[in-house]
Ligand code: ASP
């Protein structure tokens with residue numbers, strides 16, 4: 218088999234840990250696999266480099282930031298290759314450029330455009346383990362670029378896609394994706410399998426395991442990901458295309474997003490174009506709007522509500538203030554959160570949403586807004602009931618079973 222393994226910052230967060238990774242890589246190699254290993258910088262290293270730059274400048278050049286930040290991953294790649302060689306496992310470290318990772322021109326948040334796997338393939342033929350510095354590539358001007366925070370996951374998925382690898386194993390200090398946050402519900406269970414779409418909807422649950430952008434890319438390229446811990450032998454969670462039989466499970470997980478704020482606009486003049494104007498202005502300010510509700514109007518006036526990330530509330534207030542001629546009144550509420558019930562089984566079963574609503578009702582939790590998609594029911598509720606809602610929903614769908 219051809220396996221791409223990716224080790225995150227914590228997994229390579231010290232020399233002893235790099236030695237542990239080398240053991241794992243050596244073992245997989247001895248089992249007869251071809252291996253490409255993508256590594257992150259040692260944990261804390263990228264932040265430290267950013268801090269170094271800030272000593273000199275509040276607005277360092279983004280090109281130089283890429284020169285600086287890409288070095289963290291090169292250090293780990295070279296150290297791992299040295300450790301492997303010392304164990305008698307032939308290995309070679311490569312930068313993003315040497316690995317053929319071409320990106321667009323945007324420094325510090327570049328997108329991968331294509332991968333030329335020839336150099337990697339040559340070294341595989343030579344029997345070597347290839348260790349690729351994650352998080353970086355090269356643009357058409359020959360400049361080093363980086364892929365945005367957490368971008369080593371993206372490197373791994375892209376390399377796995379280009380090589381048509383049999384698997385892409387992503388190692389961190391968490392042993393997989395859980396049905397909900399175990400810090401909120403200790404009965405949360407590790408999932409064996411989850412589809413790309415569910416994983417994207419449950420992004421907050423997977424945040425410590427996988428960068429969301431890499432899940433999108435895996436879906437696009439059809440790369441099967443296995444999320445595992447480098448500190449245990451546990452099986453991990455497979456993230457892949459939806460499989461037959463998955464719809465038998467009603468719900469896969471419950472996510473909680475506390476970073477929500479609600480904006481309510483009252484007595485909005487109901488004329489064509491008003492929603493377009495309000496939401497265009499918000500979009501121009503890069504404010505991400507999530508749920509939107511508009512009520513049936515009466516007397517030419519309507520009410521509208523929507524949610525945004527809490528951190529964007531102040532900017533939203535300023536922008537919407539500009540509409541005071543068209544809007545009778547506005548309130549802003551930071552004390553809300555979003556609870557989401559996610560599962561592909563919803564497509565073929567009825568009553569999933571009803572069970573969510575009645576579960577919250579039984580606990581006297583008022584639902585302030587609702588939005589649904591094919592595989593998700595999200596509810597905005599008072600922030601102080603968020604964790605209670607997660608636990609009671611987890612119970613109601615028997616996710617601990
Ligand atoms: N070292 C980079 C970061 O900390 C990339 C990564 O770890 O995936 O964001």
Ligand code: MG
Nearest residue numbers: 225226257367
């Ligand atoms: Mg990471």
